[in-house]
Amino acid sequence: MVKRVKPAAKRASAGSKFPKVAGGELITLLDFVRFAVSRFVEAKLAFAHGTTDPVAEAAFLVCEALHLHPDQLEAFATARVTAAEAKAILELIERRVRTRKPAAYLVNKIYMRGLPFYVDERVIVPRSFIGEILDSHFGSGEDGNDAVLGDPAEVERVLDLCTGSGCLAILAARHFPNAQVDAVDISKDALAVAARNVGEHGLETRVTLHRGDLFAPLRDARYDLIISNPPYVDAEGMAALPPECRAEPKVAFDGGADGLDLVRRILDDAGRHLTQQGGLLCEIGRGRERLEAAFPQLPLLWLDSEDTEGEVFWTSAADLG
The missing domain is CATH 3.40.50.150 (Vaccinia Virus protein VP39)
Known part of the structure; x- marks a missing residue:
């Protein structure tokens, strides 16, 4: 008999790197922008490469992960993000913090x-x-x-x-x-x-x-x-x-x-x-x-x-x- 995995266990396993985030606490584009700003401030990143502050940089990376022009953020700010999109956004945020490379190099744009x-x-x-x-x-x-x-x-x-x-x-x-x-x-x-x-x-x-x-x-x-x-x-x-x-x-x-x-x-x-x-x-x-x-x-x-x-x-x- 095959034992079924409970949904909650699935979420915890799939999101071991970002357990709380993968559990569904971040839902909209604006949620992910806020999360990115917090991570960037916490990591004391420098901003001088096309964006001048953590908010602008967060918006830029979230939009790039979703193939949106930065000017479209406001229109989609409350739109829900899919699981696959959330994973891409979070990985991009963590790469920015871990590597300290300019965001533009991470997305080549x-x-x-x-x-x-x-x-x-x-x-x-x-x-x-x-x-x-x-x-x-x-x-x-x-x-x-x-x-x-x-x-x-x-x-x-x-x-x-x-x-x-x-x-x-x-x-x-x-x-x-x-x-x-x-x-x-x-x-x-x-x-x-x-x-x-x-x-x-x-x-x-x-x-x-x-x-x-x-x-x-x-x-x-x-x-x-x-x-x-x-x-x-x-x-x-x-x-x-x-x-x-x-x-x-x-x-x-x-x-x-x-x-x-x-x-x-x-x-x-x-x-x-x-x-x-x-x-x-x-x-x-x-x-x-x-x-x-x-x-x-x-x-x-x-x-x-x-x-x-x-x-x-x-x-x-x-x-x-």
Whole structure:
């Protein structure tokens, strides 16, 4: 005679790793988001890789496990989660806590300006403010947002230095509809990821990838706009990077002793690669004071985003000489 297993025993056995959770205490998407937030806070995780806090990270991972865009969370917040879905969510949460890897690496995806991009350990997880600033400061004239660059339709050539995953080059191609975009990176591995993203966004005819050291592969080409999110972490910052950042390529962070090694080189050479009315848009993190001290005669216009102040600057071709 075959002995039947009681339902409660089945649940305890199947959920030995997460006994209470598997017992049915977490039911809706919102329940799992709350559980993830508690686990992340308890584990003292670091958040700087596309999400800025444990709530946003929890929502991102829960939605990815369920194949939902993050914007859909609110619509499905009270929807029930199946047993198979619950298992996938819980495993993803525990991997985030156990490995301390950025969440984007666990799901091979990150969103910028609502668009999905493929990422893996070959590239830094993109989290630049430049994508937002392209939208907010280089507009079509509404609310005076054309004061810096003018009509996006008039931009014909854009350069993205240190492109990494290619996300800024792709966002620039979408924002400047008539522009050809060159994107440069020194890393062969990073360019492989960028090529995948360019292809997935259908921009092979408008975005050209180049391997090399900053301006070296471009010869005498000139651009209406140069954008760059280069390595800018100083030596002190490199020593204090959290485990999440240490999972990313070191070359994408290390800006030398004061964080300005590549920024200096970009400023020294950018003028020779800009059209007369062009300009440089560059992100430098918390290096504003050091940069202003190093280039006291250079006019820098600091552009703010929703989440930061004084981390991205604009300077014109005329000022760069």
